Amino acid sequence: MSLVRDALTILAVCAGAFFFLAGTVGLLRFPDALSRLHALTKADNLGLGLIVLGLLLQTEGAFPALRLISVWLLGLLAGATVTQLIARAVHPGGLHD
Amino acid sequence: MVFDAGLAVLVLGVAAWTIVARDTFAAVVGFIAYGLLLALVWVRLAAPDVALTEAAIGSGLTGVLLLGASTRVRRTKNLTAGKEPAAALRLAAIGLCVMVSAAIAVLVLLLPEPAPTLAAPVAANLAATGLGNPVTAVLMAYRAIDTLLEVVVLLLALLGVWSLAPDRLWGGVPGLHYRADPDGILTFDAQLLVPIGILVGIHIFWVGSVAPGGEFQGATILAAMWILTTLSGLVDTPSVSRRWLRLLLIAGPAVFVAIGLAGFAMAGAFLAYPIEHAKLLILIIEVPVTLSIAAMLALLVAGPPERSLHR
Amino acid sequence: MNAATLYGLCSAVLVGLGLYGLIMHPEPLRKILAFNLIGGGVFLLFGVVARRGAAAGFGGDPVPQALVITGLVVAFASTALALALLVRLSSEPGRANLPSEGSGEEPMGGGPL
Numbered sequence: 001m002s003l004v005r006d007a008l009t010i011l012a013v014c015a016g017a018f019f020f021l022a023g024t025v026g027l028l029r030f031p032d033a034l035s036r037l038h039a040l041t042k043a044d045n046l047g048l049g050l051i052v053l054g055l056l057l058q059t060e061g062a063f064p065a066l067r068l069i070s071v072w073l074l075g076l077l078a079g080a081t082v083t084q085l086i087a088r089a090v091h092p093g094g095l096h097d
Numbered sequence: 098m099v100f101d102a103g104l105a106v107l108v109l110g111v112a113a114w115t116i117v118a119r120d121t122f123a124a125v126v127g128f129i130a131y132g133l134l135l136a137l138v139w140v141r142l143a144a145p146d147v148a149l150t151e152a153a154i155g156s157g158l159t160g161v162l163l164l165g166a167s168t169r170v171r172r173t174k175n176l177t178a179g180k181e182p183a184a185a186l187r188l189a190a191i192g193l194c195v196m197v198s199a200a201i202a203v204l205v206l207l208l209p210e211p212a213p214t215l216a217a218p219v220a221a222n223l224a225a226t227g228l229g230n231p232v233t234a235v236l237m238a239y240r241a242i243d244t245l246l247e248v249v250v251l252l253l254a255l256l257g258v259w260s261l262a263p264d265r266l267w268g269g270v271p272g273l274h275y276r277a278d279p280d281g282i283l284t285f286d287a288q289l290l291v292p293i294g295i296l297v298g299i300h301i302f303w304v305g306s307v308a309p310g311g312e313f314q315g316a317t318i319l320a321a322m323w324i325l326t327t328l329s330g331l332v333d334t335p336s337v338s339r340r341w342l343r344l345l346l347i348a349g350p351a352v353f354v355a356i357g358l359a360g361f362a363m364a365g366a367f368l369a370y371p372i373e374h375a376k377l378l379i380l381i382i383e384v385p386v387t388l389s390i391a392a393m394l395a396l397l398v399a400g401p402p403e404r405s406l407h408r
Numbered sequence: 409m410n411a412a413t414l415y416g417l418c419s420a421v422l423v424g425l426g427l428y429g430l431i432m433h434p435e436p437l438r439k440i441l442a443f444n445l446i447g448g449g450v451f452l453l454f455g456v457v458a459r460r461g462a463a464a465g466f467g468g469d470p471v472p473q474a475l476v477i478t479g480l481v482v483a484f485a486s487t488a489l490a491l492a493l494l495v496r497l498s499s500e501p502g503r504a505n506l507p508s509e510g511s512g513e514e515p516m517g518g519g520p521l
Contacts, residue, residue, distance in 0.1 A: 075296075077290050084283035085328055101411040112445055114420055114428035121437055128441055137447055138415060143460045143467025147451075150477050156482050159444065161438075166491040170498045172439055182432060190431045198424030205456065207415030214461030214469045221464075231470035232477070240474060247478050254485035258492040282426040313481055397488040401496065 005057050012054030019047035033090045037083050044079040048072055101141055107136045125163045132156020145309035146232045151299070152315035154394075161324070161398055189211035227376030229307035237312065237379045241368045247352045248386060251393045252350060259337055262402040268338040269402035278328030302387050305381075312387040318389070320394035327399070331407040334399050336406050342392070349389025351381050416456040422449030434496050440487060451476045453508045 019042060026039025052072040059065050111134060115127035125349045126206045132155045139148035181244075218240070219231050226238040236244050262269065277284050302315025335342050356378055357368040370378045426449060431440030454472045461469030 001217065006127065074293065077286065077293070079326065081286040081290050081329070084281075084286060098411060098414075101414055106415055108418060109421055112425050112448075115445060116425050116433075117442060121435065124438060124441055128416055128444065131445070131448070133485045135452070138452065139455060140413060142455045143462065144458060144473045144476075146457055147455065147476050147480075151451075152479050152482060155448070155480050158432050159484055159487055162488055162491050166495055167437060169495045172437075187432065190428055193431070194424040196426040197427055198420045201420035201423055201453070202417050205413060205420060206454070208457070208460065212457070212460035212485070215471045216461055216463040216466050219470050220466070232474050235470045235474035236434045236477065240471070243475075243478055247481055249484050250482055254489045261492050261496045267484075285432045313477060354460075356493075394484075397485065401492055404496065408499065 001008045009057045012050050012057070016050030016054065019050065023047060026040040032089060037086060041079060043081060044075060048075050052054055104134065106138060108138060111290070121167045122164075125160065125167050128163060129156055129160035132160065139298060144232075146230070146305075146311060146314070149309060149311075149314040150317075153314055153321075157321065158394060158398060163396075165400070204367075225372050225375065226379070228379070230305060230309065230311070232309075233305050233311050237383065238375065241357075241382075245357065246385075247310065247324060248350050248390060248393075249389065251397075254345060254391050255397055257345070258397060258401050260401075266402045266405050268336065269406045270334055270336040270404040271396065271399035271402050272327065272334050272404075274333060274404065275328055275330040276372035283329050284331065287325055287331055287374070291322045291326055291331075294318060294325070297320065298391075302383070306376075307373065313390065314384050316387045316390035317394060320398070323391065323395040324398055327395075337396075337402055342396075345392050346389055346396075347384035352385045356382055392395065412456045412459040415452060415459075418451045419452035419456065422446070422452065427450075437491075440490050440494070444483065444487060447479070449481055454479075 023043025026042070027036050029072055029096055030036045030039055045065050052068050055068055059068065101247055108131065109285060112132045115124050115131055118124040133152060136152035136156065138150045139145070139151055176182070208268060216231075218393030219235060222239075223231060223234055226234045228234045228238070298315045298318030298321075300315075301310040302312050303310075305315065327334050337343075360367055360369040363369070363374075413423065423446050426442045426445030426447075429445065430439050433439055439481075454476045455468075456474035458468040458476075461472070463469070
């Protein structure tokens with residue numbers, strides 16, 4: 001049973017690392033600030049989420065699990081706020097189609 | 098060990114990038130990454146309090162300051178015209194730096210074995226202070242005068258920053274005015290994040306007496322929440338002439354000095370605590386100091402007054 | 409060689425890198441960056457000494473760790489003041505960086521501070 005758990009953890013953490021890699025490639029290769037922010041949010045949401053999922057399989061008890069999930073949620077919220085701030089700095093008047 | 102080697106190589110690589118990058122903005126981003134990696138190194142060196150402080154102040158707040166300054170001094174980059182430094186100067190600089198690095202490396206390799214340490218006296222007297230975190234005990238009990246001077250240095254730096262305002266803006270409002278769209282996403286996110294952040298900051302301050310944490314780390318998170326409310330336009334920065342702001346800033350150092358002077362009457366020396374009231378006195382010092390430091394850090398990031406008080 | 413010694417050697421290289429940046433960059437902002445790099449290296453050296461002093465059930469000697477925390481806050485305060493000074497100088501008529509070597513220029517005087 002613990003072998004299955006460990007294998008799933010490694011799988012989830014590797015998948016999360018892949019999303020972080022994809023986000024970094026997008027950060028370096030996309031042309032302008034808004035598309036780079038778009039790439040970074042994938043790293044935040046999916047990458048961090050998958051890593052937290054992998055670590056959840058290793059924790060004992062409800063409290064450490066809740067702490068890990070709240071880390072992910074706080075990372076999402078902080079990332080969203082900072083993304084809005086950066087986007088507003090680049091386009092002060094907002095985007096108009 | 099492999100992990101440590103990889104981390105050290107990464108830290109050196111990012112530091113080298115910070116030095117050789119041509120664009121100032123890229124160098125500042127490299128510095129922020131360097132600070133976060135250094136926080137990981139501190140965890141590997143079994144110093145979680147220092148890791149928290151490095152990530153919050155050393156990388157976070159310093160990074161915000163550097164980003165702001167790099168966008169403002171950008172136009173002086175064109176004034177750096179002139180030929181490249183001579184190759185001889187470059188070689189001499191490299192030679193000097195290699196010598197300094199080699200000297201420090203030799204010192205590291207020659208550090209005495211067994212290593213001298215003060216951990217035993219700290220542990221022996223920890224129960225008398227009523228604290229469980231040895232670093233907090235050193236900061237607030239054994240070397241409390243260092244912490245007092247540190248808070249005063251922060252205040253003096255803030256006064257120095259405020260004094261850089263031009264005459265006509267003296268006593269005005271620091272920073273630009275950010276307008277908030279009341280239905281915007283940013284307002285919603287900020288209104289959600291700030292209360293949670295304040296709670297996290299207070300928790301880290303409170304738990305610092307028995308676990309990694311403490312007043313500087315908690316105060317930095319509180320300052321970051323204040324900066325966030327200003328940047329998202331929820332609240333405008335107060336002008337530096339406001340009386341409540343100035344009282345908030347001096348409350349911490351004033352209480353610290355007062356309890357220090359009371360130490361003469363209570364236990365015979367400056368900043369000495371009587372053993373039965375040590376924990377209580379430390380707490381009475383820590384609460385206003387945390388609030389004052391949070392205000393000082395936020396105002397240091399806000400900068401000198403840029404808007405006049407009188408419209 | 410254990411992890412502490414490895415990080416000690418890393419701190420030596422960091423101080424050297426920062427010193428090189430401090431000497432070679434003409435812009436004051438890059439000099440301030442390099443100076444912070446030197447500071448990081450010196451604090452890391454403190455941390456190595458603290459780690460080697462692990463005893464009495466602690467992972468590291470708490471006294472150097474507390475000194476580093478104090479040093480980090482004071483370094484932030486001095487960086488804040490230096491950057492505010494730099495921004496203020498760059499907004500005045502005059503020059504806010506040092507003339508490069510051999511360009512034969514004198515630093516101009518600044519306007520009223």
